[in-house]
Amino acid sequence: MTYPETGKKAPAFSLPDQNRNTVSLADYLGKNVVVYFYPKASTPGCTVQACGIRDYKRVFEKLNTVVLGISPDAPQRLINFTEKQDLNFTLLADEDHAVAEAYGVWGEKKFMGRVFDGIHRTTFIVDADGILRQVMDKVKTKTHHEDVARYIEENL
Template sequence: MTALTLPETGKPAPEFTTLNQREETVSLKDYRGKKVVLYFYPKAMTPGCTTQACGLRDSKAELEKRNTVALGISPDAPKRLVKFIEKENLNFDLLSDEDHAIADQYGVWGLKKFMGKEYDGIHRITFIIDEEGKLVHVMEKVKTKSHHDDVLAVLDTL
């Protein structure tokens, strides 16, 4: 398996524009002035992705205290994302990357193994972007259960 090529910290985060769950156009530059927790996850409404999203949902006030917004991004279509948000009462935007162009830009699309099968998909990786749009931290080893706490701990070191 080839290693993923992730963008470098200290450099501008790759810019993107895509649709959120309401099919509204969202760009990374829309969030200048705030820190962004941009987390890539494989598929809406699957157990690990639900655990991870609900942890961030429940940490919204803590994120806001740190001038931070969470954005989840997956290859799901907006219609699936809206169902995920409604089902889990999520309080942040989920972004659709159906052609995995953004995942490619961030280096998180690649070969995966699951139950002996190999396939291309999104690796669960989180990027923290500062108020000026610079990539300041990459979390490659994400644990879905503690992701929100891990994110808050990183934000507190910035």
């Protein structure tokens, strides 16, 4: 897996959100954007990660930052996840995993003796000019929101 290069424009994308509206990275020029890839909605680790982001919404707003979560889930599954966890940020459906591939996060995984292709939990921080500034590939779901906010506070 090869990630996009930091210091260059982040790969553009347009995907449907949980309400089936098309959302593009370019929609957020002028704001910092956290693009985080997670394996599957409503699983334990992904829920912990999403709820941390939900609870940090005001912190991210003060940092001129929006958060976009991307998974291979269908929009209907994202609606259920959003409603069940009272999420207050945008989730995007990358069902054909084309965006995950463009960001280098789609690949072979091993879990409970099984080998399969899927998303590797990774976060990309894009600045207000659309430049990729940071790749976080060692994501801790419990502290992800704090780690991301700290990076933005210190560097953007």
